[in-house]
Amino acid sequence: MHDPDSISETTFANGSASLSYNQCWELLAAATLGRLGLVVDSRPEIFPVNYVLYERHIVFRSGPGRKLWGAMASRPSVLEIDGYDAATTEAWSVVAGGESVLMTDPVETAKIDALGLEPSQPGAKDHYIRLIPRSLTGRRFAVVRPDPWKRTTNDARRALFE
Numbered sequence: 288m289h290d291p292d293s294i295s296e297t298t299f300a301n302g303s304a305s306l307s308y309n310q311c312w313e314l315l316a317a318a319t320l321g322r323l324g325l326v327v328d329s330r331p332e333i334f335p336v337n338y339v340l341y342e343r344h345i346v347f348r349s350g351p352g353r354k355l356w357g358a359m360a361s362r363p364s365v366l367e368i369d370g371y372d373a374a375t376t377e378a379w380s381v382v383a384g385g386e387s388v389l390m391t392d393p394v395e396t397a398k399i400d401a402l403g404l405e406p407s408q409p410g411a412k413d414h415y416i417r418l419i420p421r422s423l424t425g426r427r428f429a430v431v432r433p434d435p436w437k438r439t440t441n442d443a444r445r446a447l448f449e
Contacts, residue, residue: 306425311381314368314425316340320407321368325387327353338366339402344419345383346390346399348412355389355414362387366418371430381425383418390415
């Protein structure tokens with residue numbers, strides 16, 4: 288993993304900047320929704336998940352199914368979050384990769400409940416899954432100014448013109 292004490296961004300010739308380890312954790316802490324990538328039945332799958340941070344791990348809940356199966360197989364997994372700031376016209380992305388494991392300790396799951404992790408979809412989500420990051424990377428980049436005549440009404444970059 289990156290040096291946890293690293294506090295600076297590295298800027299590249301194209302204007303993008305790698306985020307420091309600590310900046311990545313700050314962005315993960317500020318968000319609650321990400322995309323989980325797993326390999327299930329030899330195929331990549333992506334699932335939206337809401338999550339909390341617990342002891343520098345990413346924890347989410349799942350019902351029975353593909354996410355749970357992927358976690359129980361302790362296969363590599365990845366969580367990605369991203370965002371866009373219309374005021375600065377900058378976007379960012381953070382990717383945490385590692386192993387997903389099923390949490391079974393009731394003391395730990397009670398602590399997760401105390402952090403407010405609740406399922407965002409209906410149905411039982413009784414299984415707690417911990418993603419243990421082995422890599423954590425992020426980048427920030429300027430977004431190209433859009434052509435206002437070619438953008439859809441839900442494009443966040445339209446705020447530049449309104």
